Amino acid sequence: MVYDRLFSTQHWLRRALQHLSHTALVSSLLRGHCLLCGAATAWREDFCPACEQSLPFAGAGCRRCAAPLTGAVSGAQPCGECQKHPPAFDRTLAAFAYAPPLDRLIQGLKYHRQLHLARTLGRCLADALAAATPGLPPPPERVDVIMPVPLHTGRLRRRGYNQSLELARPLAKQFGLPLDYRSLRRTRATPPQAALPVKQRKHNVRGAFAVKGEGLAGARVALLDDVMTSGHTVNAAAACLRRAGAKSIEVWVVARA
Ligand SMILES: [Zn+2]
Ligand SMILES: [Zn+2]
CATH class of the missing domain: 1.20.5 (Single alpha-helices involved in coiled-coils or other helix-helix interfaces)
Structure with missing residues (x-):
């Protein structure tokens, strides 16, 4: 019994x-869950269809710095700022405009240790790079190496990770490109650009980078960052890469402010 x-x-x-x-x-x-609203999504989908539609995909921008182009300005010419002060990089490609609701995800990755977002945002950037460059060969044919914009060791220690390196990992994997996060270094601890008035940002990052080793002569570099606002940080890094012999420099950013 x-x-x-x-x-x-x-x-x-x-x-x-x-x-x-x-x-x-x-x-x-x-099933997964939408990163923005929590609704159930299909397998491996990061966003529900409604949230995906609400993402601020980058529109037409200056081909040199990706600043949004307004009104009658044509995309064939660089923007006024790039004509006046040509940057040290050749081209900028952005997946999104830095606007809601995407800004929340970038802040989650950068300030709240939500490292899983790097995979999603890195994949979005890879998709944008693979799709949105008419007239250009695919990234693996025009770039030799991906270099994330480095953090100063002090900030890296406090944060525990470099969000740009985390974003670069899925891109390197998808494009089969080497990832170099050692050659370019930040030699000076600088206040965060976002904490400074726009006028001081250029001075703040000038000379803040250095290249270690000699391996960059003739290299075609993709410099990767999460957000580009004034562009002074990537420009200072690009100028340093240029002095170290880089042949061409593209800037890849998840979002352009
Ligand atoms: Zn959603
Ligand atoms: Zn421009």
Whole structure:
């Protein structure tokens, strides 16, 4: 009698587990959740269709610095600022404008240790790079190495990670390009650009970078950062790469402010 009851409990339990494995468990494994609103999404989808539509995909921008172009300005010429002060980099490609709701994800990655967002945002940038460059060969044919904009060691220690390096990992993987996060270094601890008035930002990062080693002669570099605002940080880094012999420099950013 006791044996019967035990057997029937085991049997029931096994049936229940089998049932679960065919329904809730499997579908929960095959589903994700939208990073913005939490709604269930299809497997491997990071956003629900409504949130995906609400993302601020980058529009037409200056081909040199990706600043948004307004009105009658044509995309064939660099923007006024780039004509007046040509930057040290050749081209900038951005996946998004720095605007809601995407800014939340970038802040989550940068300030709240949500490192899983690097995979999503890095993949979005890779998709944008693969799609949005008419007239250009694909990234692996025009770039030799990806270099994330480095943090100063003090800030790296406090934050525990460099968000630009985390963003660069999925891109390097997708394009089969080497990732070099050692050659370019930040030699000076500078206040965060966002904390400074625009006029002081250029001075703040001037001479803040150095290149270690001699391996950059003739290299075609993609310099990667999360957000580009004034462009002074990537410009200072690009100027340093240029002095170290880099042949061409593209700037890749997730978002352009
Ligand atoms: Zn959503
Ligand atoms: Zn420009």
